[in-house]
Amino acid sequence: MKKIAVIGAGTMGNGIAHVFAQSGFEVNLIDISQAALDKALKTIEKNMDRQIAKGRLSEEDKAGALSRLTTLTNMADGVKDRELVVEAATENIDLKLKIFGQMDELAPSDTILATNTSSISITQIGAATQRPDKVIGMHFMNPVPVMKLVEIIRGYATSDAVTQQIMEMSKTLGKVPVEVNDYPGFVANRILMPMINEAIITLHEGVAGVSEIDTVMKLGMAHPMGPLQLADFIGLDVCLSILRVMHEGFGNPKYAPCPLLVNMVTAGKMGVKSGEGFYSWGHGTKDLIVADTFQK
Numbered sequence: 289m290k291k292i293a294v295i296g297a298g299t300m301g302n303g304i305a306h307v308f309a310q311s312g313f314e315v316n317l318i319d320i321s322q323a324a325l326d327k328a329l330k331t332i333e334k335n336m337d338r339q340i341a342k343g344r345l346s347e348e349d350k351a352g353a354l355s356r357l358t359t360l361t362n363m364a365d366g367v368k369d370r371e372l373v374v375e376a377a378t379e380n381i382d383l384k385l386k387i388f389g390q391m392d393e394l395a396p397s398d399t400i401l402a403t404n405t406s407s408i409s410i411t412q413i414g415a416a417t418q419r420p421d422k423v424i425g426m427h428f429m430n431p432v433p434v435m436k437l438v439e440i441i442r443g444y445a446t447s448d449a450v451t452q453q454i455m456e457m458s459k460t461l462g463k464v465p466v467e468v469n470d471y472p473g474f475v476a477n478r479i480l481m482p483m484i485n486e487a488i489i490t491l492h493e494g495v496a497g498v499s500e501i502d503t504v505m506k507l508g509m510a511h512p513m514g515p516l517q518l519a520d521f522i523g524l525d526v527c528l529s530i531l532r533v534m535h536e537g538f539g540n541p542k543y544a545p546c547p548l549l550v551n552m553v554t555a556g557k558m559g560v561k562s563g564e565g566f567y568s569w570g571h572g573t574k575d576l577i578v579a580d581t582f583q584k
Contacts (some may be wrong), residue, residue: 309357344483402425520560528549
């Protein structure tokens with residue numbers, strides 16, 4: 289497979305497109321917003337320039353990768369000749385089911401349809417198509433050009449052949465694919481999100497402050513960043529969506545999102561993307577500044 293399409297030009301979508309184009313694939317990056325596509329191209333170029341500065345990419349390789357990357361606002365044109373389409377839209381089940389219905393209708397019948405979902409059932413998404421055997425999860429980690437892991441999630445009907453094909457393709461991207469089965473949160477978020485949620489509960493109950501909780505986990509558990517800082521980077525809205533998927537999917541109260549997280553998302557405090565979460569962002573330095581809400 290050499291012809292790929294990526295649906296969604298946000299943080300994950302542009303990272304996925306970047307990695308595929310850099311690895312020699314012809315990539316159509318598709319989004320309904322031309323402004324989002326323009327922003328994605330600037331982000332990809334900026335990230336490639338960082339790779340060049342670190343000696344991990346040449347100017348020639350950058351030019352070659354960008355020449356293999358095309359942006360489109362029309363899905364029909366973008367997927368009509370593709371061998372693999374990777375959906376990277378917002379973590380919203382209704383939106384994903386709608387997109388997969390369109391992809392199924394517009395892409396060739398032998399095209400593999402993948403989703404970058406971080407928690408939603410691959411089986412449910414596959415059931416929205418006429419090709420559930422060719423629907424699979426490719427859960428890349430953020431930032432995509434840097435992180436090696438890809439969770440490969442097979443739905444109930446995903447074929448062995450498609451699973452093996454996507455596992456091998458992931459290796460050509462320089463990634464380490466790990467095959468997992470289709471249960472809410474898969475592996476990464478089933479373990480990560482309860483930890484983040486427990487950190488928020490610890491803050492909510494007044495056991496310790498933001499910086500204290502993160503310092504304990506960084507210095508005590510050797511985590512590169514604390515769970516509250518990580519939640520800000522992931523997006524508090526995304527954390528909430530994943531926890532709700534797991535809470536509903538398992539019916540277990542241990543996955544119920546902390547009321548503080550619900551209130552913060554309701555108030556528009558999404559983390560880095562909104563400029564404020566547990567920390568304040570966009571202040572022009574790399575220093576961590578605890579948001580005013582949580583100052584003692």
